Amino acid sequence: MQRIETHHAIAIRWLALPKRGGKTMEEIAAECGVTKRSIYDWLKEPLFDRELKKEIVRQTTARIPEVMASLTDAVINDHNAAAAKLLLQVNGMLTDKVEIDAKVSETVDVEALKARILAQRA
Structure with a gap:
């Protein structure tokens, strides 16, 4: 599917409604002038799917x-x-998310730290 045609837009409008606006897939297909199988094929198309989701968002935002x-x-x-x-x-x-405040001392005695580590190991 390269672009959304009029029959696609009609299907999208109905499919985006809660419970498809009370219509069956056969009724929607008839309004579009296609078969029910066509509607199901369109639902697999990325462009159609994106446009359907956009319409659902438009209708539900209010x-x-x-x-x-x-x-x-x-x-x-x-x-x-x-x-x-x-x-x-x-x-x-x-x-x-968890935020951590790290405070670094600029006066770290590396030798004292190494000694503490060795003492802990022993």
Whole structure:
């Protein structure tokens, strides 16, 4: 597939909807003027897949505030620890990275350090 044609765009619009907008694959194929097999073949094409994912993001972006409200409700009402962790991560208040402050002394007595190491080994 070199580019997205009109029939591809029609399929993408329906496939990006929750539950395909209530349509079956046969109905979507009929709207596009192709067979159901064509739709399944398109789903394997990288360009079609990328465009489908972009359309899903476009359609769901407007609902993110609802998702966040629902997540907040799950934390508060259900005492859901996983939801709390996700909510904090989404808001940048919790990360998995560990930051280490290294303090290096410029006056390291290498000979004393070697002596301590030898003493520990003995």
